[in-house]
Amino acid sequence: MSRYQRQETLPLIGVAGQQKISHATVALVGVGALGSVSAELLARAGIGKLLLIDRDLVDVTNLTRQSLYAEEDVGTPKAFAAKKRIHALNSDVQVAAFFEDVTCDTITSLLTEAHIILDGTDNMDTRFLINDYCLSTGKPWIAAGAITTKGYVLPITPGNPCFRCVFAENYAGALETCDTAGVLNTITTTIAALQTTLCLKLILGHSILPQMTHINLWNGSYATLGITQRTDCPACHGNYEYITGKKGHDTIRICSTNTYLIRTPLINLHTLQHTLSTIDTVTNHTYYLTFKTMTIFPNRILIRAPNEQEAQKLFTTYIGH
Amino acid sequence: MHITLFIENENKRTRVALQSSTIIDALDELHINPVTIVASLNGTIVPETAYLHEGDTLELFSVVSGG
DSSP, rough: OTTTHHHTTSSSTTTHHHHHHHHHHHHHHHSSHHHHHHHHHHHHTSSSSSEEOOOOOGGGGGTTTTTTOOGGTTTTHHHHHHHHHHHHOOOTEEEEOOOOOOOOOTHHHTTTTSEEEEEEEEHHHHHHHHHHHHHHHOOOEEEEEBBBBBBEEEEOOOOOOOOHHHHHHHTTTTTTTTHHHHBBBHHHHHHHHHHHHHHHHHHHTTOOEEEEEEETTTEEEEEHHHEEEEETGGGGGGGOOTTSSOOSEEEETTTTTTTTEEEOSOOOHHHHHHTTTTSSSSEEEESSSEEEEEEEEEEEEEEEEEEESHHHHHHHHHHHO | OOOEEEGGGGTTTEEEESSBHHHHHHHHHHHOOOOGEEETTTTTOOOOOOOOOTTOEEEEOOOOOOO
């Protein structure tokens, strides 16, 4: 009997639909609370290939909700830990894991192979960047977000209003984050399940409405909201400000930990380890160095600090540019 | 002008009297930071420059960034 018999029995999928699923490639930009659940569901559903992209390491605070990870994964790049777990769940699924930051310089090479992109990010700048990429290439993507007990899913498909039609800009410092406001694992799982359902509908060729679904599990509220195209939306008029690098921040606060990411030119880890070792203990973890509150990768640094100014100060003091 | 106002963050739906004729002015009148919300007018998300009319339903949803 087919492993996917329960899905093939669904008239909405059938044997032909299962074939479509097995030939689809889906990218997950971020495999945190949303991305790890969506990746697991797609893998169990028999997706052809997953592209898992994440710049972060598994933290012990992730384990309440990020279903692909276990205690033994703490300190490991999320993309690599996710790939290992998915292979154990369904070895038929091809997985490419990228321990990378999605930027205007990397997005095209990372997402070229993807038919559909799922949003598992924790910041608006990366979403605006994905929006530019998808509009310019004609690919669908499914935006999503969750915090406290609420969240939303917003599919963006060609010819319909885009993410930038719905969300304004300049949110820096104004929005709640998981580390300050908290998050319930049932809302991230619910939002990821809805995101995955819409992804499967797209793969199967079913129509999906261009609308935002907003859910607050604690209050029991569920709203579907229509979206409209902004007449002054730059992205809808072909002005892709994020993918061309005209907009976007160099310093990004990482959700779920009081950590800041600073992008850097290429760093020679061996040379830097030698320099920093004259100041304090430096540990080499093969893919990265740890020094004081910093995790140093070849093209970015994660700095644990109480605020952005302190993070910048540590960066300037020890890295020096 | 009277509208129905739903503030998702407070899970509160009330009927309010407003002096303002646009959403952005109404947010100022209601002391709500426009940066942190998405406004839905009668079930559709619209720019905050949209005009309000008697009997409208204005729903304010928090912008959610976490993932």
